[in-house]
Amino acid sequence: MYYVALMTFILIFSSVTMVLAVDAGHNNNKNRVAFYMLLTIIGGAVFVGSQAWEWKNFIKGEYGAVEIQNGEILQFYNLEEGKRIPIDEFALSLTQERITHDDNVGIWYQSESKLPETSLDEVLAGFENNQNLTVRLEQIDESGHKIILNREEAEAKLKSATRVVKGANLIRNEYGNPLFADFFFFITGFHGFHVFSGVIINIIIFINVLLGTYERRGHYDMVEKVGLYWHFVDLVWVFVFTFFYLV
Amino acid sequence: MANHEHKLEIFRGLLKFKSNVQKIWGVLIFLSIVTAIEVALGILKPPILLNYFLGLKLINWMFIIMTIIKAYYITWDFMHVRDEKPFLKNTIIVPLLILIPFLLFILLWEGSYIFDIMLDGLKEWDFDIY
Numbered sequence: 001m002y003y004v005a006l007m008t009f010i011l012i013f014s015s016v017t018m019v020l021a022v023d024a025g026h027n028n029n030k031n032r033v034a035f036y037m038l039l040t041i042i043g044g045a046v047f048v049g050s051q052a053w054e055w056k057n058f059i060k061g062e063y064g065a066v067e068i069q070n071g072e073i074l075q076f077y078n079l080e081e082g083k084r085i086p087i088d089e090f091a092l093s094l095t096q097e098r099i100t101h102d103d104n105v106g107i108w109y110q111s112e113s114k115l116p117e118t119s120l121d122e123v124l125a126g127f128e129n130n131q132n133l134t135v136r137l138e139q140i141d142e143s144g145h146k147i148i149l150n151r152e153e154a155e156a157k158l159k160s161a162t163r164v165v166k167g168a169n170l171i172r173n174e175y176g177n178p179l180f181a182d183f184f185f186f187i188t189g190f191h192g193f194h195v196f197s198g199v200i201i202n203i204i205i206f207i208n209v210l211l212g213t214y215e216r217r218g219h220y221d222m223v224e225k226v227g228l229y230w231h232f233v234d235l236v237w238v239f240v241f242t243f244f245y246l247v
Numbered sequence: 248m249a250n251h252e253h254k255l256e257i258f259r260g261l262l263k264f265k266s267n268v269q270k271i272w273g274v275l276i277f278l279s280i281v282t283a284i285e286v287a288l289g290i291l292k293p294p295i296l297l298n299y300f301l302g303l304k305l306i307n308w309m310f311i312i313m314t315i316i317k318a319y320y321i322t323w324d325f326m327h328v329r330d331e332k333p334f335l336k337n338t339i340i341v342p343l344l345i346l347i348p349f350l351l352f353i354l355l356w357e358g359s360y361i362f363d364i365m366l367d368g369l370k371e372w373d374f375d376i377y
Contacts, residue, residue, distance in 0.1 A: 005286040009279065019325045023267050064301045144297065177365070231325045235318055244316040246289045247307045 014043025025220025061167025
C-alpha cells in the first residue's frame, strides 16, 4: 500500500516533467526539453521496475495457504496472537521422499509444476500439533472481516485438503479467489506493458531531441504527441490505483 | 496549441497562475494532496465511512469521486484540453459520458452473476481448475 502510493506519486511526477518538456518545446528550448524528457524516462523506468518487483513478491507469496477439494482457499490463523501465520512457521519437517516429476523421466513426457517447499502432510501435522491454530476463510462476514472458524470447523474443513498453495498465479492464489489474481495480473500487466512501451517511445523521442531533429524541424510537436500518450497511461493508473488498491 | 496560449486559472478562476510552468506545479501539488488524502483514508479506514450508501460504502464513493477529480485535472491541464475549443472538448467528453455508464452496467451485471454463483451456485468456488 505505502509502496504503491509512492509509485503513484512517481508516475504523476513523471507526467509533470512530461508537461514541462512540452512547455519547453513550445519555447524551442532544446536542452530543457531533453532534461525533462530524461526525468520522465527515469520516472517511467522506476515505475515499471517497482511493478515488476511487486509482481515478483506476489507470485512468490508470503504466507501460503491450503486448497481444499471444492477450490476454497484456507489461510492459517493463530488465535493466540490474533494474526495470520505463515505455513513454514508451524509445519513440522517430516522426512519424505517426493521429488518433482520432470518430463525427462517416465514415458509420457509430462512434467508437473514445482512442488512447494512445505508439503501438505507437513502442514497438516503441524496444524494437528498446535492447538492455537485455526483456519480463516476467504468469505467475509457482515462487518467486512474474513470469517475465522473455530478449531472443530477448521479440522473438518482440512479433511478435504488437496494441496499447499504458495503465492499467486493465474490458476491458484494464496490470498483468495483465483479470479481476483487473474484480474489483478491482467489489468496491471496491460498497464505495465503500456508504461514499458511508453518508456521506449520516450527514449526514441529523447534521442531525436538530442540529435536536434525537432530543432531543425522548427517545432516540438512529436514531444507533445508522446506526451499525450504518457498522460493517458498516467490517467489509467489513477483509476487502477483506486480500484485495485484502495477500494 | 497553435498560438501557444494557455488559460491559467483553475478552480473556476479562484486560483490564477502567472505562467504555464507555474500552473503545472500548482496542479501537481493539488493532485498530490488528493492522492495523499486517498492513501490516508485507505490506511485509516474511518469506521463512519464504512456505512453503505446506494449500494456502495461511503469510503468507496469518496475514492471514486476523488479519482474522477484527479482525472479531470490530468486531462484538462496536463493534456491541455482546457485550452481547446468547446467542440473538441465535447468530442472527448460526450462519448465517455455515454460509454462509461454502459461499460459499468455490463461489468456490474456480469460481475454480480459470477458473484451469485460463487456464493450459492452449483458446486464449485473455483472456475479455473475443473
